[in-house]
Amino acid sequence: GNSVTQMEGPVTLSEEAFLTINCTYTATGYPSLFWYVQYPGEGLQLLLKATKADDKGSNKGFEATYRKETTSFHLEKGSVQVSDSAVYFCALSAYSSASKIIFGSGTRLSIRP
Amino acid sequence: EAQVTQNPRYLITVTGKKLTVTCSQNMNHEYMSWYRQDPGLGLRQIYYSMNVEVTDKGDVPEGYKVSRKEKRNFPLILESPSPNQTSLYFCASSLNSGNNEQFFGPGTRLTVL
Numbered sequence: 390g391n392s393v394t395q396m397e398g399p400v401t402l403s404e405e406a407f408l409t410i411n412c413t414y415t416a417t418g419y420p421s422l423f424w425y426v427q428y429p430g431e432g433l434q435l436l437l438k439a440t441k442a443d444d445k446g447s448n449k450g451f452e453a454t455y456r457k458e459t460t461s462f463h464l465e466k467g468s469v470q471v472s473d474s475a476v477y478f479c480a481l482s483a484y485s486s487a488s489k490i491i492f493g494s495g496t497r498l499s500i501r502p
Numbered sequence: 503e504a505q506v507t508q509n510p511r512y513l514i515t516v517t518g519k520k521l522t523v524t525c526s527q528n529m530n531h532e533y534m535s536w537y538r539q540d541p542g543l544g545l546r547q548i549y550y551s552m553n554v555e556v557t558d559k560g561d562v563p564e565g566y567k568v569s570r571k572e573k574r575n576f577p578l579i580l581e582s583p584s585p586n587q588t589s590l591y592f593c594a595s596s597l598n599s600g601n602n603e604q605f606f607g608p609g610t611r612l613t614v615l
Binding site: 393421425431432433435438440480482489491492493 | 506535537542543544545546547550560561592594599601603604606607608609
């Protein structure tokens, strides 16, 4: 079946450090891939998405590239800020069943000033 | 303001006492979904609805019911809550499928004693 695996947290970095949060997936067909972010006490918000192989999603300095050969969608940011502290979720929506969304377990990110 | 609202935000109840969590969206979205969020497990889809009067099971539907009589509302019903349904619940909506950006409500924290 379809699944998403994220690197476990928590991840703690200093401000201006480089961030990578790993995400790999298992899916039949050609899924769409998403990163959502959850700030404390809030619901999830879409951060970025990619719908086909080699697409790069980007938003707010974050990027992720859809790699079909490695079934990965790693989230990166060149210089993190304290305001990036949140929980990040990788998710997929399989082409064969666009109604069902599979989320990863989430990665908590804390940025030190 | 475009939004998804949930009520109540917090609820403490006892085993077996029927409860309903309401969800409403004002974006004319066709697709709505319920998730539960548990530590280490990420978000798991409970039920979803592709349109009025069309609902289907997600990955963890046992112990829950939903209805979609109007486009804007998608209540979650727990007929006989049990302690293992203690969780953080999120309602979400999107334009016409899970493949599109989902907009999340603020969450309902439920405790079943």
